[in-house]
Amino acid sequence: MDENTSLEEDDNQLKEQVKELKKQIAQMERELRKSARFISHASAIMEAKTQLSRSLEAENIKQNKYMDMIVTNSPNALILLDGENRILLATRQFFKLASVENMGYVQGLPFDEVVCKTFNEKSSGILSDLVEKIAKTREPVEVTEWLEYGENREYYTVKGLPVREADTIIGVLIVFFELTELMNEKVKAEQANHAKSAFLAKMSHEIRTPMNAITGISELILREEISPIVREYAMDVKNAGTNLLSIINDILDFSKIESGKMEIVSAKYQLASLINDVIAIIRMRLVEKPVHLVVNVDCTLPNSMAGDEVRIRQILLNLMSNAVKYTNEGCIHLKVRGEKKNPDEVNLIFEIADTGIGIKEEDIGKLFGDFVQFDAEKNKNIEGTGLGLAITRKLCLAMGGDVTVVSRYGKGSTFTALIPQEVREYIPLATVEEAETKKVLIYKTVEACAASISESLDNLSVQNRIITNDDELLSALAEEKYQFIFIRSVIFDKVKGVLKKAKFKGTAVLLSEFGDLSLRKDVRSIALPAHSIAIANVLNNVEAAVNYNENKNNQIRFTAPNARILVVDDIATNLKVVEGLISPYDIQIVTCMSGKDAVYLVQENQYDLVFMDHMMPGMDGIEATAAIRQLEDEYYKKVPIIALTANAISGMKDMFLEKGFNDYLSKPIEISKLEEIMGKWIPKEKQIKVRETAAEKKTGGDAKTGNPRPSPFRLEIPGVDTTKGLAMTGGTETGYRKVLQSFYKDARERLPLLETVPSEEALPLFTIHVHALKSAAAIIGAAGLSTLAAELEAAGKAGDLETIERGLRVFHGDMQNLIENIGSVMDDFNGSVVYNEASRTEALKRCIPLFGELSSALEQMDIGVIHRVLTELEDMPLDAKTQEIINGVSNAVLMSEFEEAAALIAGLQAPFLKVSMMGQN
Secondary structure: OOHHHHHHHHHHHHHHHHHHHHHHHHHHHHHHHHHHHHHHHHHHHHHHHHHHHHHHHHHHHHHHHHHHHHHHOOOOEEEEEOOOOEEEEEOHHHHHHHOOOOHHHOOOOEHHHHHHHHOOHHHHHHHHHHHHHHHHHOOOEEEEEEEEEOOOOEEEEEEEEEEEEOOEEEEEEEEEEEOHHHHHHHHHHHHHHHHHHHHHHHHHHHHHHHHHHHHHHHHHHHOOOOOHHHHHHHHHHHHHHHHHHHHHHHHHOHHHHHHOOOOOOOEEEEHHHHHHHHHHHHHHHOOOOOEEEEEEEOOOOEEEEEEOHHHHHHHHHHHHHHHHHOOOOEEEEEEEEEEEEEOOEEEEEEEEEEOOOOOOHHHHOOOOOOOOOOOOOOOOOOOOOOOHHHHHHHHHHHOOOEEEEEEEOOOEEEEEEEEEEEEEEEEEOOOOOOHHHOEEEEEOOOHHHHHHHHHHHHHOOOEEEEEOOHHHHHHHHHHOOOOEEEEEHHHHHHHHHHHHHOOOOOEEEEEEOOOOOOOOOOOEEEEOOOOHHHHHHHHOOOHHHHHOOOOOOOOOOEEOOOOEEEEEOOOHHHHHHHHHHHHHHOOEEEEEOOHHHHHHHHHHOOOOEEEEEOOOOOOOHHHHHHHHHOOOOHHHHHOOEEEEEOOOOOOHHHHHHHOOOOEEEEOOOOHHHHHHHHHHHOOHHHOEEOOOOHHHHOOOEOOOOOOEOOOOOOOOOOOOOHHHHHHHOOOOHHHHHHHHHHHHHHHHHHHHHHOOOOOOOOHHHHHHHHHHHHHHHHHHOOHHHHHHHHHHHHHHHHOOHHHHHHHHHHHHHHHHHHHHHHHHHHHHOOOOOOOOHHHHHHHHHHHHHHHHHHHHHHHHOOHHHHHHHHHHHHOOOOOHHHHHHHHHHHHHHHOOOHHHHHHHHHHHHHHHHHHHHHHHO
């Protein structure tokens, strides 16, 4: 190989190496560019990472700042505790609660140490228990009690929550919720409720006090021998008062209406009595309306039921009264029927249909709402609260029943009340003996009434026929024999000739409207609306059924001449009413007019029973009872004390029992309740069962001879409606004179206390005095003075001294004049013109043996004879001075001062014997 060839080969190798090196260099350049790009990207990533870290750090700072702001500015007080119950964090609201400026004052301190400085001892203990309970249960805990804080009485409730890290409790978060505003609202609501209760108590007292006179004096009237018409009127007044009270009890007690809580008291009652009571009330309300009341009662219904008679009566009265209000002509029809529910229970169904204004279809669904009245323009003259139907519905539902209504606007409505009742005995309401043998004609009466009577007779399985004219009557009597004919009393005289012509030998029964004065003693009658009970009694010849309003409670069941009762009331008239109601029981009665006197009398005497009024000036009935119960002897702990009060709102009975009373009797006093109370608490060994009726004992004449007493004279007192006063106090001048004497004494004692305008401190006592005079003045018939007293009483309750200042002078002057006028009449009792000579001589003749009998009885301490003779003497037409001495004798006997009583009688006997001897000469 030559040199050139060798060089060429070397050159080629070198070129190949250079070429390879270039490739490598190019590859390295590519790698370097790639690395440069990676380094650049990595640098960008690192820069981004750095920027992100900075952003995250800033966001964390921002979030922590926001979190701190949220926590520290939370509207609730918050505390975060560590595992050792030391404060890590707290909100500004807690700083205020703990009275510190910032976190530095509480951070790291034990929770108990801070809380004990913040809340009172009781609340601190509750919070400490909360933290311990969270540690044990590892669950949230809420404090339901209201925690009290600070002198300003702020209130909080608290919730504690465990703070967890994984499954470990590392702390506790406590949240305080402020309830001060809510508590203030609660206090306001309680104060408003208390004010409402106080208002209801006062309103109840104001309404029930006059009702006490109405029902009490009605009872006294019914005990006298009076005509059937007067008895019917008096019984209707009493029934009206009694039923009005049952309604007042619910209307006044708004809390029962608002809460829907109705007290249902089940007791045995007679369905016939309930129906008659309702009819007696409603027919009085229809006297001035051209509306006929018709009643149909299913005679097969059991009479002896068990349920809440008062509530059922109220339901019926509400529905019937509603029909009366909205019916101006036509008819109101009451149907009473039943459906047997099970062997011991029946669904009573009361259906009341009327021909009144009716109800629009769109209003029916809202009919039973509270305070709802419809068609305001059409019914603008109709009074009412709109509560009647709402109360009725609630009562029915409370007894397991309901009320439904069907109505056609402009045509009338039908309300149906269904009430389940327990059956005590399956004795039907009414049956007619030998009904298949009796036939009845119904002659020429109102079509609706005739149809109703016919339906009732069909229900009694008695054949009957409606006759519309005289010719038809003659024809019917000629064709068949009828035992009875029912005729409207107002046309009886016209029909007598037809009956005589037809030689009718049966019984004519008069159908009498309310207030009908054409009744005859020799003709049977039924008071419309006639229904199966009254009709059956007439067909069975039951005399008592002629007047189904006869007082059921008129017959007393026992006397107790050796029993002693104390009656406490600050109103003299109320004492007279109670005395009158108790007097037939031959019980020794002591009265007083203050709680302080009652405590004294109970300490000085042994009473079997104490009736204690509630609202009295000075020491009231509750305070007096507490004072008696605190006395040492065991007798004072056990003597029966009965609360006697007009405040008959819900819950009062329980309150009285808690205050040491044994029982409760509401005013107006219902005689059956009074007898029940006395029978329960007077020792049984002192009770004597009565065999003769009250009517046999109370003949209205001399107790021995039965001769009528001399007619009383007529009083005339300026400023007093004595006729009204007589009626309000029992209808006899003897009773009226006693009440006048009580008023005279009471008014004279109170008048000096009403001479000047009272200070604000004396205003309550002033109001009590004018309240007492208002009630008493109304009862004696001094309506004008009673009105003035009512205005002063209202001003006293309102704290209106300006009105009192304007009216007190006139009132004081009028009261002074009235006292003087009554005083002059009382002086006339001693004078020469009060009685005619025959009456006076007769009275003296009858008094002389009574004085002798009383003297002997006083020597022997024969309480029964003493009480009987005193009762006869008190009813004598004696002058005021003599009556005052008799009253002194009575008071001395009641205080067991028999020697003092005998001395008073001895002083009376001498002048009466002298007068008697003069009369004989």
